Amino acid sequence: MQGFYFQKMKQITILFAxxxxxxxxxKAQSYxxxxxxxxxAVWDTYVTKKDGSVMHFDIIAPEEIKxxxxxxxxxxxxxxxxxxxxxxxxxxxxxxxxxRSLHPQWEADIKKQGYFILEMENCD
Numbered sequence: 001m002q003g004f005y006f007q008k009m010k011q012i013t014i015l016f017a018x019x020x021x022x023x024x025x026x027k028a029q030s031y032x033x034x035x036x037x038x039x040x041a042v043w044d045t046y047v048t049k050k051d052g053s054v055m056h057f058d059i060i061a062p063e064e065i066k067x068x069x070x071x072x073x074x075x076x077x078x079x080x081x082x083x084x085x086x087x088x089x090x091x092x093x094x095x096x097x098x099x100r101s102l103h104p105q106w107e108a109d110i111k112k113q114g115y116f117i118l119e120m121e122n123c124d
Contacts, residue, residue, distance in 0.1 A: 037101045037102055038062065038101070038102040038107075038110075039062075039063040039099050039100070039101060039102070040060050040061060040062060040063055040099065040100060040101075040102050040106070040110070040116075041060070041061055041062070041063045041065065041066075041096060041097075041098075041099050042058050042059075042060055042096075042097045042098050042099070042100060042118075043058060043059040043060075043061070043071050043075075043094050043095065043096055043097060044056075044058055044094070044095055044096075044097040045057050045058065045059055045075055045089070045093055045094040045095075046093055046094075047075070047079065047084065047087050047088070047089060047093050048087065048088070048093075049084055049087065049122065050083075050084060050087065053122050054121075054122060055082070055084070055121065055122040055123050056120040056121040056122065056123075057075075057078070057117050057118060057119050057120050057123055058097070058117070058118040058120065059071055059074050059075050059078070059094065059115055059116075059117060060106055060110070060115060060116040060117070060118055061074060061110070061114060061115040061116075062110065062114075063099050065114075068091065068094075071094065071115075072089050072090065072094060074113075074114065074115040074117075075089045075093075075094055076089055077113075078117045082123065106118075
């Protein structure tokens, strides 16, 4: 009977320790999420429009995305929405500028499509 009691106490102790560990881990993760802001890279972009004027916009993407083919793809998707598909978008038109903290208004677009476009000039 003592062995049975000892075994049950051991199981309860392990279960209790596991519950405490999971609780602490979950609390730590939520703290990290609140305290850590996503960093984004800003790519300064100037594209000559079909009418000859120059549009200026920033492509804002998670800082981990460093592949220019992906960044240029984001820019090309945006150009299609503006009726400017086919306009050149290369290292001549688009350059890495800096890294900054995520602006809350950009978060939804970045989560949905991977990037945000900040229109600066002549983006009508």
